[in-house]
Amino acid sequence: MNTTTQDTDATLDPVSHDDHHHDGPPKGIMRWILTTNHKDIGTLYLWFSFIMFLIGGAMALVIRAELFQPGLQLVDPNFFNQMTTVHGLIMVFGAVMPAFTGLANWMIPLMIGAPDMALPRMNNWSFWILPFAFFILLSSLFMEGGGPNFGWTFYAPLSTTYGPDSTALFVFSVHIMGISSIMGAINVIVTIVNMRAPGMTWMKLPLFVWTWLITAFLLIMVMPVLAGVVTMVLTDKYFATSFFDAAGGGDPVMFQHIFWFFGHPEVYIMILPSFGIVSSIVPAFSRKKLFGYSSMVYATASIAILSFLVWAHHMFTTGMPLAGELFFMYCTMLIAVPTGVKIFNWVATMWRGALTFETPMLFSLAFIILFTIGGFSGLMLAITPADFQYHDTYFVVAHFHYVLVSGAVFSIMAAAYYWLPKWTGHMYNDTLSKWHFWCSLISVNVLFFPMHFVGLAGMPRRIPDYALQFADINQIVSIGGFAFGLSQLLFLAVVIKCIRGGEAAEAKPWEGAEGLEWEVPSPAPYHTFSTPPEVK
């Protein structure tokens, strides 16, 4: 028997002798460049994402170093603006989104019993254009006049008429990122719809698969909107159109409507897969089935639909009519309902379970609590009259970092620890991973919690220098920032150690884990499920 048939459960289909397959991956760099294997591509995405996380994090540390004290110390305001802009772009498009795509590549075929993604060559392509996108974006920082300095939201006319010469590079790099995301999303949808193993009916899909399916639809719907708006920025700046210039009949506020029509579903793109991850991990370490599986699916779908109806809550101060403000306030508040259902379901899953606290569980529990805190500040921001005071202050910065760092990033960490044994065949170093967790947990709160206070007290976001009453809290925040950044090097150490060796992992290293991915050996062989398993 060759490797291919050993990979699958041989008892399911004893006549499966597919000798056309190569046994393993080719050697050397070409393995990675030419690969169409979902596991290799997943690995590429995950490493790429981690490198971007470190680069974007280094930029955040430049910001925090400058803000350590009032006065201008290290960087000039124009470079400071480039740091806030590129930090945001890299973390959103380079760190969080590719990490989820990497997890999807690795885990969706394993979870639904498919041999690979449905469109493997496109899969290769959708990864390999990404490094070029970020090379273009990062190299624009070295141009005369610097890189993008108008915030990751690139509001016109700051990004058009008043933008730096490098804006074209920014636009092209965002185009490439968008193409990559769309191809990734198409692949996820086609795979899930067509390649589920026999018996894997819709309501048996693992929640990670469900949430990714819905995320992929969101991506397909909003990425073209982003492509459209960056193209309008491009033609406004270089080809004398005036989409966003009142002098030519355009409207700068229209930019914000189009951008946030992409931008708000985008924030759910960055959190729905987290819900899926946490919904896999909490039941595993509670040794109890997920509470309210179907309500979780419906809640995810409701959040996705509502995400298209709330974009203008980012724009309450732009001068909307009262009716518009009321509509977007009510719709935004409504999102709290399905989000609440999810949190209650996780707590109910833990309730009267048999809990253990391995590192993936610790990160998931931290996710639930800290994401909920981010949800509360989100609810406060939805209240339009109060939003007039919160808008564009550090309160908003605190809010979205709670949902994206201690939310999305923590869930990615949880996922990495949960599936590392499956990927590498080794258990990670438990002590080191616990150090990583506790250092991250404490520092992330020192970093982001005090931001609520300076924001409420009136410190605007995106400023390189601030009034004296904000000095003490900014100092605390900066210390937290450096501590959080350094803590992530522990994660790198854990992962490298785990790849190099460690206690051998069983096929199912977690007692309470469920799902097809635990039925293949650890590490998962290069080819899995060449013969579909049967799901009962």
Added chain:
Amino acid sequence: MKHWLYLLVGIFSPTLAASELPLNMTQGVTEISNQVYDLHMTILLICCVIGLIVFGLMFYSMLNHRKSKGAVPAQFHESTKVEIIWTLIPFLILVGMAVPATSTLIAMEDTSDADITVMVTGSQWKWHYKYFNEEIEFFSILSTPRDQIDNKAPKDANYLLEVDKPLVLPINKKVRFLVTSEDVIHSWWVPAFAVKKDANPGFINEAWTKIDKPGTYRGQCAELCGKDHGFMPIVVEAMPEAEFDAWIAGQKQAATEAAAQAEASLSQTLTMDELMAQGEQVYMARCAACHQPNGAGLPGVFPGLLKSPIIQGPVGDHLDIVINGKPGTAMQAFAKQLTAQEIAAVVTYERNAWGNDTGDVVQAADVSNFEK
């Protein structure tokens, strides 16, 4: 250590937080700002209560339902009844929040029946105020000295929150603001009034306030507007009506005098040294933010003035760009921001500073003739 204590106290005691370290929203000095503050505190409280219940249950479960304590997992994993309950209860809480929010919002958006109207115009990186029906308008620019920002001098108490000419408003009068911009989007924000309104180029937004107490209220631009976004504060002086009327009269008087002085300056001829001294002051206040104190500019963003073709070329071209600006760039039209005397001085300065030894001397009359 003390600050940590304050942080903890701040979490649990909103009243203390408002008075000690700045940890909470400004309560403000208008009826609206007080309503907004109450709304904020109510919702914060509701969130805290929900948080305590949910996190409390989680921690109870984490402490008591541990495998190490011999917990045996229960089998339940579904209950439509429970799902309906925890969908409905949050929904009702939200309705409860939406009611006061809606009424406050309706009040905030009612800009009718204003007693006075002020046009607020943002531009990179200053505010311009114009009182309707009074012939008064002026720019309001950050007055913190550069040395304080560069850490060469100790910072004073209102570091970055002080301007050369504050907006002056009467108390107990409904003031309507018309907010717009000349270049990029800015946002005019005074926390004490709970007014934050974007200044959109080409469009005019409305907002209003009615201040209860005299005092000095400070705010900042709240929308990223380029390099010096952090350096365009807002200062409002609120005073009783009688004082405000006196201030208006004084301003009108000053405007007449300034006009007379400007007229007189046209017939004066200043020496090169006098022009250079005045020009340096104007340059540092108005031009240095972009073109830099040493005239080198920021390559690729703001052009340098050393050996630039405009500086080296005819005086007319130089005056043209200073007076009329360059449309589609950050170069503003300074005709209405500076007097003829100031423009003459700054142009002379630019043409003779940093090794630009053109030797040209421009007088106020030259500027005035050029404008004609």
